[in-house]
Ligand code: 5AD
């Protein structure tokens with residue numbers, strides 16, 4: 001890296017910026033932290049079309065997500081030309097940056113800077129380097145933690161993300177995450193607790209603990225449930241959630257936490273991916289369908305109302321019609337409050353990408369449609385089952401209509417109510433249930 005002070009800048013340092021995050025919640029967290037870092041450097045957040053620096057925080061999980069970055073880069077360049085202004089400095093961050101590295105500016109010369117998910121604390125140096133006219137690149141996975149180098153958490157909305165674990169050692173055969181995010185690491189107990197306190201001081205009332213395998217979090221013999229128990233002691237923190245979990249890391253203590261800790265919300269995102277044991281084996285999932293169902297039973301035994309969410313892949317190489325039917329049966333047996341489903345997308349460098357035996361696109365389309373219809377049915381049924389119930393809703397933001405607010409139920413459903421202030425936790429009686437959201441009446445407010 002060239003020292004910025006010895007080389008006259010070939011363009012001014014950016015004064016304004018915009019971060020666009022794609023993909024998972026961990027990317028949203030990284031995006032927020034990059035924004036905090038840039039603000040600390042004196043840059044001002046503005047709309048993307050106005051920004052001197054645009055940071056695309058990318059996702060590599062499926063081909064469509066990964067390709068999106070290239071169309072975005074083209075659009076940014078064109079919009080700047082159309083407005084007669086200089087092309088913004090374009091930075092690519094996130095998992096595409098990690099996976100493709102120097103290939104990105106080769107393919108898209110408008111890109112000035114590439115930074116991986118473990119190196120973004122170095123953004124200020126990289127920006128200076130890019131301003132000096134060089135292509136700046138950092139996709140190291142340094143041993144020293146980026147978290148030590150990032151500024152303190154800033155003003156928050158009611159719901160905040162907190163990454164506690166990164167990376168994955170599971171090596172499911174379809175997945176790029178072990179390559180883009182590296183080996184499983186857990187942030188130390190004290191660091192996580194301090195950040196949670198800072199988030200609460202900054203206004204957070206709900207914290208979602210994040211990790212690619214968040215329930216594998218461990219530090220000095222303690223597990224995720226110990227951490228949840230500790231955070232539940234923070235008086236102003238009302239709610240705790242965690243995502244994403246792996247069935248094999250679902251410890252007894254974590255299951256018990258769903259019974260014992262009131263602040264832990266009754267929601268579990270626990271992907272099973274497929275309903276055929278042969279496919280699960282080919283995916284290297286190291287669990288079968290029966291053990292997954294047993295696990296769900298155990299969780300429901302301690303927390304009967306828990307909302308179950310999941311992820312599914314249809315059309316994994318070699319998946320037969322009968323095997324896909326097994327996925328539908330598994331979904332029927334599980335009963336979801338919500339779930340995500342995707343067509344299999346071969347990813348470079350993963351074992352499944354070279355398995356052959358691809359499922360034809362039309363077959364995948366049809367399977368996805370059938371699966372999504374079933375999941376939508378279950379979600380609607382779950383929503384209808386809350387009709388007439390009263391539950392606590394955390395108000396997160398304004399709704400579309402004047403005076404309307406949008407909040408979340410304990411089961412992560414969106415609930416529309418009239419009135420209330422953002423950040424309030426109000427008791428709401430559910431009066432209408434749609435396929436994707438609920439409407440309710442706030443008790444306290446109605447009485448006032
Ligand atoms: N193709 C399709 N879906 C994938 N996922 C991960 N890798 C792939 C892939 N190659 C899905 C899994 C995972 C979710 C985040 O994305 O279901 O749980």
Ligand code: SF4
Nearest residue numbers: 023024059060061095
């Ligand atoms: Fe996408 Fe996975 Fe990267 Fe998240 S960690 S952005 S889901 S590739």
